[in-house]
Amino acid sequence: MIKRIIYFLFLAVFFTACSTTKYLPPGQKLYTGGDVKVDDKSIPKKDAKALEDELKTYIRPKPNSSLLGMRIKLWLYYKTKSRKGFINKFLSKYGEPPVLASQVDLQKNSDIMQNRLQNISYFQATVKGDTIGKEKTAKALFTASPGPSYTIRNLTFPNATDNNLDTAIKGTMKQTLLKKGDKYNLDVIKNERIRIDTRLKEEGFFYFAPEQLLVKVDSTVGNHQVDMIVRIKPETPEQAREIYTVRNIYVYPNYSLRDTSLKLDQAKPYRWYNIVDPRNTARPYLFANTVLLHPNDVYSRTTHNNSLNRFINLGPYRYVKNRFEDVTPDSPKLDVYYFLTPYKKKSLQLELLGRTTSANYTGSQINLSWKNRNAFKGGELLTVTLFGSTDVQVGGQNSGYNVYQYGIQTSLSWPRLITPWRVSSSNAYIPRTVLQLGYSSVVRQKLYSLNSFTGSFGYQFKTDEHRMHELNIIEATFVKPRNVDSLYRDSINNPKNNNPALKHVIDPQFTLGPSYAYTYDNTTEDYRTNSIYFRGKLSLSNNLYGLITGADTLAGKDKKLFGTTFNQYIKAETEFRFFHKISSSTKLATRIIAGAGMPYGNSTILPYNQQFFIGGPNSLRGFRPRTIGPGTVDPNPQGNTFIADQSGDIKLEANVELRQKLFSIVYGALFADAGNIWNAKPHQAGGTFGPNFLSQMAVDAGFGLRFDATILVLRTDLGFPLMRPYTPVNGGSRSISPSFKNAILNIAIGYPF
Template sequence: MAVVLNACSTTRYLPPNEKLYTGGTVKVDDKNIPKSDAKALESELKTYIRPKPNSSLLGMRIKLWLYYKTRNRHGFIQKFLSKYGEPPVLVSQVDLAKNSTIMQNRLQNISYFQATVSGDTIGKKKTAKALFTALPGPSYTINNVTFPAATDNSLDTAVKGTMAQTLLKKGEKYNLDVIKNERIRIDTRLKEEGFFYFAPEQLVVRVDSTIEDHKVNMIVRIKPETPERAREIYSVRNIYVYPNYSLRDTSLRLDQAKPYRNYNIIDPRNTVRPYLFSNTVLLHPNDVYSRTTHNNSLNRFINLGPYRYVKNRFEDVTPDSPKLDVYYFLTPYKRKSLQAEIIGRTSSANYTGTQINLSWKNRNAFKGGELLTVTLFGSTDVQVGGQNSGYNVYQYGVQTSLSWPRLISPFALRADNGYIPRTILTLGYTSVVRQKLYSLNSFTGSFGYQFKTSEHKIHELNVLEATFVKPRNISQLYLDSIRNPNNRNPALKHVIDPQFTLGPSYAYTFDNTTEDYRTNSLYFRGKLSLSNNLYGIISGADTLGGKVKTLFGTVFNQYVKAESEIRFFHKLSANSKIATRLIAGVGLPYGNSTILPYNQQFFIGGPNSLRGFRPRTLGPGTVDPTSANGNAFIADQSGDIKLEANIEYRQKLFSIVYGALFADAGNIWNAKPHQPGGTFGPNFLSQMAVDAGFGLRFDATILVLRTDLGFPLVRPYTPAGGQRSISPSFKNSILNIAIGYPF
């Protein structure tokens, strides 16, 4: 009824003798074409039909309805809604002949040289659609491809040398797009060999379609009118870098150039040290010009850090032999800056919080491109109406980092890709205050490297990571909760245990999910962390054997920890996809430790995890976090091992609104016995928590607001008087409100 009423309300206002255009279809009428090919042609040709009909949702033309209801209205609401209205698309606006010509040209461009297309309209009382009939005829395939012969002419020889990788394959269908891409491919290859002034338009591909059996011969040639300098191989003469360039600079000031290695610096104010660009300028004097090397240099200048803009110029300098002078004009940012941030956040655990960050940056701290950042922060998280109401969390502290745009290493490591490797030193202090419970001091530090080996691959190696956490104030309420024999919860004590980790870590990330054209895309991150392994072995640390060792007077943690996360995305259509994620992590404490330090343990549940359960309220194993009702609060549940799997179907509904159906499963466990039912064992699959639900995403590109309603289906534990399996009902549901996608 809604569809019928909507259709009536959007056609009743049509002008006399006009019909609403409802779209077009294409029929390929050729029995000699396989059905699969015919369907593919129909789908492609349909995309060329113009104009597009009025948009609809479930058969209802909401935007057209808004147009009629808000036109000529002057109220505030009507004016606001009119922005989303859409005027009617009439069948009289459809140019059948023009559409037919466009589709016919497209068929000819993809091998159907004898194609014809005709169009007509099929109408009802108030609506009409267009029907186009295509007669493609036979498709023409490639019989032979000929390239220029290798001669004394260097350009002919270079083009001939690209033949092995040609896109024009014998037996494949003629395709104009492939021919255009072939010219670009050849030009790209020539740019690597010094043909600086060559262009794809200076290549021509002649096609002979007069041979039998609907085949064509192709001849790749260089146009005779190609200018002489496009036929020359250019090399580099001099390289000049201007580190403090502005638009007011009009003189090149070459007399002030100071040579350093393979380039010259023009920097009268001495704003940088000359070695800053030694890992950035990848071209060298007398090198044959290479576009890849040139682009990699530009990328490195941009990623260097201190520079807002990078302008590049090549100058043909020698009439006798083909030589280029290279100029890099760099416009710096303001060297020092101060930034303030106010952040608001909320979670499904009923915590709302605010954080204030005050950051000071020096983008060229020691004139070597170093980035020095000092951040002061303070935050508060308050729970309203939950079981932990009144046990608010306050944090304050300072974080400092110093980043060098190069690898500071005793080993000579050099790469010529477009990415700047970095050496990073961090130091930080955080004070965590859990109101009425405890306070913790946390000191952190790290020294390591971050570098990209390709567009998709990132490596992070921390030679040394250190964390020291020590309790400052512990309330009597918290101590009584730990000592309560009726509701003993080891997690409570573990939160306030002193922690001292010291060791290296390595992380590898592969990510091609930003490339929207892919049908399948993948994200993977793996990390390996170590703590006091060698020292623990040398010192003979063995907690279970009574040999507890210290380092700098403090009991240290000893463990090996591995983490991995895989996300796989499959695009079903332009507006829908399947998203999946698998997380596996394991930490093995040994020697001086029987459990991972609290800040290295795994947690599960919440808006970015299992959405049918509140954050950090699951596990370990079959432990029931709600059983300790003698406590006025519930401690976060943590474990040494984690398994989690998620699957989500995402569909665009309209405008910026997307819908999702999801299911999650997972749990955490201890590696060694600490709590009954909390240790990882062979029956771990039967201890998985499961939920499902649905949600909406409001994707405004720069910000994604997400609402997910999760229904718990299976608990890992059996609560008193309850069951592990739960009927999905709104009574048990959890509403998650978050920023961004869960994965």
């Protein structure tokens, strides 16, 4: 079989190659690419190989693309060229004309590579090009003779004098990128000028520019070394040599392009800045956290940029325009203007969503959201959302057990920290205080319906672009059954189910306590070879109150708060993701999730809405959602009328996925998942966490496609269960043979992690 495949591929490559060269004009050859050879024995092989790889990237033009030796796009070009019809017109978009050997300018390519070698210390470099041809094809070969590399011997900065600019530049010398003994590199010199300019912008040199720095290079000192002298260009204007401070600051909260006058006569001072807002659209204190520059401050680019970021993230404003005006010729000072164009204050948004799950449910959801972006003229964002959803299964094992949800969610977000004490920060990120209140009703047809009330008050703030903190001073949840059908009560009492969680689902639940979450994320920086995401969260419920009242349910001392038995627990959750970029089109993605909740005092098990679940399109993709665990418990014992959601107090999960771009917006993936959940205390036989937890892992593997259109990612994954954590009561093995009969198709939006 393998021999046949190899033979087929060989024939495909051969015939495709022939079919793309037979159309060439007479006397022309197809260009198949270029190569570079470094001919200098004094250069170590490793360095020579690196030079060859770099110089190869400068060769132009690029040859026709190919896959396994087949020039499919070139073949499409010839087959659809000048042909009519919808299919030919469509396919012609993906074709590309032939790149001919006659289009390669050997001398121009040689000059570019020679110039590059000279820019990276090989001042005596030469490059020569030639072509190597066959009957129908030709390639370019360039031979580079770099010669000796030149290194830095001495580096001189301006002397610290009475000249402010010279002194400031001298003060940046310790952090210089130009190190003695390093090879000369023009790119490093350019970056050094930018580095110095960046530092000067922090010290008030508002009008200075990198181009006003000159780095003189003396290569005549011998022994293949150079001396470098950093100095200011003589023609640098006096304005660029001055240290500027701030005089006045003006904020325009309701600016439009039609405004042509600065209206300074209408400016109202507030603390250290002035508000120009004739219509009183914003309260003056709104900008106390955004205007970070103060009168008489030395201009700082970082402080200025942080202010702009804060204005943008404030919430009510669509655009921020900034202007500096040099106002005092005899004394270097700046007036600062911030022009803010607001969003429409109120908006109404309707969302209609359709979805399908690997649990064979098909559903729809409607969200109606009303927003007020400046509710009380202090930048407050008030959001009220009404929602409703249905999830229906037809012909599956849970057919008839449809799920309906509806409710309301309100949120009020202040762009500042509301605390008894004053808190100030000067980074680029606006801290927020958030109050949330919500109600939802869940109706599981034929089973039960629940009312849920939630509320929280806390803070969200970032210390830098990667780190996010979320501190809720108080989180409260109250869940109470509205109706429980006899079928569900009979299932609870059915000894064959042996699942105390069935009753736990409909028990009244009352949690009250703080929580803290920390997130670190640098995955948005695409240039990184390795990137990580980490999130950790700690939640508490009624810990102090339970301790004061002496709550101990095992000793018969159940305690109540507001007439309801409260939950008492400590819960910790962590998620770690690691991404490794193998190439520009291939990435390895991994994830580990670990969570544990410890009920105590007034509780013997975590409240249902705080428990862990596993399985589904964003978890173990070879198993249906919430059908695994706890431990070795069989989720579908004989005699059970429906499959209940499986939950636990402890969770471990690991995922690995190899992602590969195939073509256009289509990506492929190979994946494997493993994990399970457990109870912290013995409630079910085989469901408690113990030393043999690794042997109780569920395992799956599979493959999938992702259609990444940037704004939307449609994902299809086919997961094959390989190992279940339990032995079926009707016989069989824990291991499962991979087959399409057992496979689970997951259709979802977005990547799983």
